[in-house]
Amino acid sequence: MTASGISPSAVETFAARERERFLQRNPKSVALAERARHSLFGGVPMHWMADWSTPVPLFVERAKGARFHDVDGHTYIDFCLGDTGSMFGHSPEPIARAIAEQGNNGLTTMLPGEDAVVCGELLAARFGLPFWQVTATATDSNRYVLRWARAITRRNTLLVFDGCYHGTVDDVMVRSRDGATVHRSGLIGQAYDLSQHSRSIPFNDLAALEAALAQGDVCALLCEPAMTNIGMVLPEPGFMQQCRELTRKYGSLLIIDETHTISTDIGGCTRLWDLDPDFFVVGKPIAGGVPCGIFGCSAAMADAMQRVRQQASADSHGHGHSGMGTTLSANALAMHCMRANLEQVMTQTAYDHMLPLAARLADGFRRLIGKHDLKWSVTELGARSEFQFCPLAPKTGAEAEAAFHDELQMALHLYLINRGILITPFHNMCLCCPDTSAADVDLLIATLDQALSELLAIPGARE
Template identity: 85%
Template sequence: MTASGISPSAVATFTAQERERFLANNPNSVALAERARKSLYGGVPMHWMADWSTPVPLFVERAKGARFYDVDGHEYVDFCLGDTGTMFGHSPDPIARALIEQASNGLTTMLPSEDAVVCGELLAERFGLPYWQVTATATDANRYVLRWARAVTGRKTLLVFDGCYHGTVDDVMVRRRDGQTVPRSGLVGQAYDLTQYSRAIPFNDVAALEAALVEGDVCALLCEPAMTNIGMVLPEPSFLQACRELTRQYGALLIIDETHTISTNIGGCTRLWNLDPDFFVMGKPIAGGVPCGVFGCSQEMAERMQSARSEAQEHSHGHGHSGMGTTLSANALAMHCMRANLEQVMTPAAYAHMLPLAKRLADGFRRLIAGHGLEWSVTELGARCEFQFCPVPPKTGAEAEAAFYDELQMVLHLYLINRGILITPFHNMTLCCPDTTEADVDRLIATLDNALADLLALPNARE
């Protein structure tokens, strides 16, 4: 028997059945997939869009609220929501109006507007850091904050947690294997040694954190308050407080990336847990699904950033480039949508709706797991929850990865897709939005329950 309690042979049989069902029910997606292979690398506009459980990509026609519709006319309840890119639902009405309002008033000018001022004020009020900058993505925000961290500390080494997620910043593409920092497997075109200035340590390990910081070369610890992309991993009590105390003790900065963990609260874990970071980063959901990212900093950091910038300009005789910012950063369209999102979409009322639904979903997962006699666990984080193929919730990225059973995960996802439900593709994470209903939640629980019943009814399923 596998660690999950379900045999590979049963999973393989189940997968064949569900793949056949998908191909029979989705002729238009199949046809578009064939056509796309002639012009799009891998048949999709971004290669990871082919990494779902379906035998060919599922092509979407439209999306609204907690639902989307494919090109074959099927309706889906969406618990993925763009992997938090549309955390508050697809095309919320205030965002749709903001897009229309700004469309004829200029999309980008390289100049600020009143929207920018309002967004800065709202961000400062919500997250507790006084100064803000706007980027095109959270990856950009993390990249720029890392530059600032190196500039203000005079140090080069970045500290991250094993299995972290901070977009596609080069410096975070490391893992911890056999006690050593190594490049992530599968990296393409990596030209220099990432381990020279990046160090990966286990999450929830205070001793490892201090051992990494005591060397005195770490500019910053870049971390999510809870790990979300290796499977969800929650912090142990007082661990994040230790992160704050130890970074200060050893002269490193604390950067909190809440791109995914904003599911917890209107002020994120940063305000909910009083994390007091030097820098705060967020991307995907901040402008209601329009590409945008932000980073905020403390008063002290703002002063040190200005000193570092003045010094760099002095050395370059007043010319040069900071290495930060793109032409479309803080464009007028993104700023107008971010303002609408902060004022009208990402509200206390939205969280008041989302959080109880996620709790209902997590409780339902636990009931059906127990009902099938499986030794799995469920992890919750605000509006997010996830079932994992291990008896207790993991404490580190390595533990979460060890519980992966890719073939089982993929066929369960495919079973759900074939019955009109979508969850996050890369692990078993779900997200509830303001448009999700109790009926949607109950439908997901019942459908997953049926999936497990059908799978476990196969011969030798529990071998």
């Protein structure tokens, strides 16, 4: 018996049946997968696209709102939504119009337009930080903010929480093991020891947080206000406020990354919980699915950044290179789409629709857990909810990871896919968007109920 309460043999019997069903149901995806393996590494344009629960990749033809359609003609209700890249639905009408409008007006020029000014004003009004920069991704934003933090504080060590997610910034690819900072398992091609300048500690551990900051070498704490990628882990009451107080006490900066948690409120957890960061980052949902990232800073940080730039310019006789920015950063297409997204898509009306549906979904998960007498729990945050294979909601990344049951998770996901429902891979998180309906939520609950009933009916499933 595993911690999930369901035997591995029953899970494998269940999963084998679903794999065969997928292969029979999706001949065009199977054919494309065979064709793709001759030209794409791993048969996909980015290798992790093969890490879903399906026996071969599911190939998509088109997506709109809360639904997408595969090449075999099946329609799916999408609760993954590009892992928040399409947080407000696939191809919202204002974004589709913005793409068409800008398509004939230039895509990238390395120069600003009026859209950039409007976006800066909208971001400042929404999130409370006065100054903004635009990047291509949240990974870029986090990487550049880290450079600024190190330059401003003249300290090198970055502090992160164990199990954090901040894109693919090298410095965050660490974990905490028995009080020591180590490389994340599976990290490929790492040439230098990340623990020299990165430190990882457990989430929700105030003593560990203060001990790490008290060493006096931390340039910044980079954190999500709630952990979202190792399974959802919520902060204990007052923990994020203590992060702010302790970073100030020890002369470190606070960087809040809301690329995922922006689903919580129109101003993110930052506004909802009054977190007052030095820097603030959002990535993939900010331009309606068009690649774009942003970071904002306080007035004090803007002053410090200007001093750093002036000194760098003097040291290099005006020919310095900051190590920040790509040619496509703040391109005209991204700026026009971000403006449309902020003005017309990422609205209070959208949140007023999304949040109650996510609460409905979380309540449904709890009912199923009780009905099937499972020792599982549910975590919810804004428009997100997740069921986890542990009796109590985890408080740290290590606790969330200990509750993983990859085979069970993937079997349940595949069952849902075979019946036209997609949830986020790698864990059991579901996201509601402005196009999600109550009927969609109820169908997910009913289908998961059916899956659990069939799985638990397998002989020996509860042994």
